[in-house]
Amino acid sequence: MKLVPNRECGSCTICCHHIPINQPDFVKLPNVDCEHLLKKGGCSIYQTRPATCAGWYCAWRFSDVIKDDWRPDKLGALIDISLNGVPDDFHTKEGIVIKILDKNKAFSNDDFLKFIAIMVNRGTAVTLSFGLDPGYSAASAFLNYELMPAVKKGTKKAILEVINGIMDQLEKFPKIKYRIEDGKLVTD
Numbered sequence: 551m552k553l554v555p556n557r558e559c560g561s562c563t564i565c566c567h568h569i570p571i572n573q574p575d576f577v578k579l580p581n582v583d584c585e586h587l588l589k590k591g592g593c594s595i596y597q598t599r600p601a602t603c604a605g606w607y608c609a610w611r612f613s614d615v616i617k618d619d620w621r622p623d624k625l626g627a628l629i630d631i632s633l634n635g636v637p638d639d640f641h642t643k644e645g646i647v648i649k650i651l652d653k654n655k656a657f658s659n660d661d662f663l664k665f666i667a668i669m670v671n672r673g674t675a676v677t678l679s680f681g682l683d684p685g686y687s688a689a690s691a692f693l694n695y696e697l698m699p700a701v702k703k704g705t706k707k708a709i710l711e712v713i714n715g716i717m718d719q720l721e722k723f724p725k726i727k728y729r730i731e732d733g734k735l736v737t738d
């Protein structure tokens with residue numbers, strides 16, 4: 551994977567907190583700090599970290615479509631590329647998943663709203679994900695079909711109305727609780 555030059559994780563530890571890991575050699579619940587995460591940032595087992603971590607970067611690290619100042623902790627959202635859940639009628643099989651970490655920060659950023667609108671308009675599948683409770687999964691909603699009429703209208707107000715409505719639904723949606731049993735992530 552080719553990373554964008556001059557972008558470093560620095561003090562961002564978002565992925566080491568939010569992402570669940572379910573590997574034979576290491577298990578971590580979603581939305582909790584990894585036990586190997588150092589207080590100052592960075593990984594205490596960097597050389598031997600699990601494959602999930604070693605091969606994973608958020609889109610900010612490898613896509614220059616994502617703006618320089620959109621490091622997830624600064625943007626209030628973690629953008630990931632995903633091949634899962636893209637409907638068959640989409641011409642591109644690569645979609646983006648946007649996990650909202652701080653909705654006030656993220657959605658007060660006009661450029662970020664524009665980015666979402668451009669992605670929807672050009673036919674990239676966009677999934678919004680929200681849920682920050684420790685040990686619980688986030689809930690997700692596919693944005694494109696619902697957001698497209700507002701994108702065509704082209705006003706920030708229309709786009710925000712739809713996004714806020716979807717965020718309300720995601721907040722209410724029951725989340726799945728995970729626990730660790732016999733070295734594996736399981737649900738009830």
Ligand code: SF4
Pocket residue numbers: 558559562563564565566606607608609610611621622623628
């Ligand atoms: S979320 Fe992105 S920028 Fe932040 S630590 Fe993970 S890979 Fe680095």
Ligand code: SF4
Pocket residue numbers: 565566567584585586587588592593594595596599600603
């Ligand atoms: S093992 Fe290291 S890189 Fe992986 S989540 Fe934990 S702290 Fe982050």
